[in-house]
Amino acid sequence: MTDVCTIAAISLDSGISKEVLRKWEERYGFPGPERDASGHRVYAVHQTARLKLIKRLIDNGMRPSQLVPLSEEALQSLLDEQSIINSVPAMESQVVDELMALLQLHDRSALDDRLKQEVKRLGVEKFVMEVMCPLNGAVGTAWVQGKIGIRDEHVYSEMIQSLIREEISQVSKPDGWPRMLITTPSGELHTLGILMVNVLASLHSACCISLGPQTPIQEIPIAAADYRADIVCLCFSAAFPKRKILPYLKELRSVVPQNVEIWIGGAGAVGLDRSPRGIRLLLTLHEVTDAVRNYGRAKYSQRQRRPANGLRSNTES
Known part of the structure; x- marks a missing residue:
């Protein structure tokens, strides 16, 4: 053969x-x-x-x-027909095209400079939402179509990760709130998702503690206790076997204290038939930033409903 x-x-x-x-x-x-x-x-x-x-x-x-x-x-x-590129403003769509051209020309220096210019022009939040997300899609599509090689995808991945890590170092809030533990499950190698969540949540006053990818499940509740996490946030890519997600989440929910919320997102979480009790599904980065902003309001509202004697009300049980 x-x-x-x-x-x-x-x-x-x-x-x-x-x-x-x-x-x-x-x-x-x-x-x-x-x-x-x-x-x-x-x-x-x-x-x-x-x-x-x-x-x-x-x-x-x-x-x-x-x-x-x-x-x-x-x-x-x-x-x-997919609208990844078309869903962003026309100017940013043109920017994505220009960045892709630099990647295909193998002009690493020019690509790095242009990415940094766009972060400075837009600010990191708009850059992630309007440039990085569609650019990630465009890189993947170009690879599928044979316009770039896996080596080019790796060059882009390393470059964008370095850029976002630098932005995280500038906006991180060690004393921020809520405290978010961010990672991926064992077997999930992709890191772009956790980096994007990290930088966006930090911009909205969260303290983000990143464990990087592939944290063993038994380590997560220990880390949540060690770092006093309010939320455990996990990202699943489409490469992660979908049949493993629900059993994994049920086990995770059983070992993480109930007072610690669990949020999940990423392409791998799209299309889940159901979500285990106590797991919050956030399918877009906008949903993540809204959840971070609203977290404090929800907790404040709960405290306002707490009886003066310190006992929990029926609505909190």
Whole structure:
């Protein structure tokens, strides 16, 4: 057999886990493997392009059941119709195009300078909302379409992370409130989500304690106690197996004290059929900033309802 690859290779190239590929094969008949002399799955290399399109559309909030049965042409049409870029102001859409051109030219210095200029022009909050979010989408789309390589995506990722970390260092509030512990679960490598939440929540007076990615579940309640967290915030990318999210959240809620809120978000959380009791689902960055702003008001209102003798009222039980 020629032009074939292993399930590990196609998983790495497409960003879709091996277990999900097997599930789709069983449920939808795609991707369709052949078998080598040892009986192991091998996949035609040309299937990778279709898988990449599916991955990008799932990242944008669509369900696998809507996408996997579609042809490559139909998937590309859907991707072309996505409004990631068109939903931002026209000027920022042009900025995203110009930044993408610099990335494709491999002009790292010019790209770095331009990103910093845009942060200075817009301020970090508008930059994250109006430039970084659509730019992340544009980079992913360009990779799916073969306009950039994975090496270019890595260059962008390193550059944007460095930029946002620098902004975080300037706006962090060690004495802020609420106190937010931010991380991803074990197996979730993506860090852009937690960085964006960190900088935006800091701008709205939160004290953010980032544990970075992949914190073991048993460490989270310990960290919440050590750092006196009011909120544990987790980000899930679309690459995280969706079937694992609900069991994970139920276990997390059982070990984190009930007085500590749990917030989740990210592309992986889009389309969840339900959310366990005591888990707050925030699907956009605007929802995150609104939740941070409103947290203090809600707690103040609860304190106002507390009886003078210090006992909890029925509404708080």
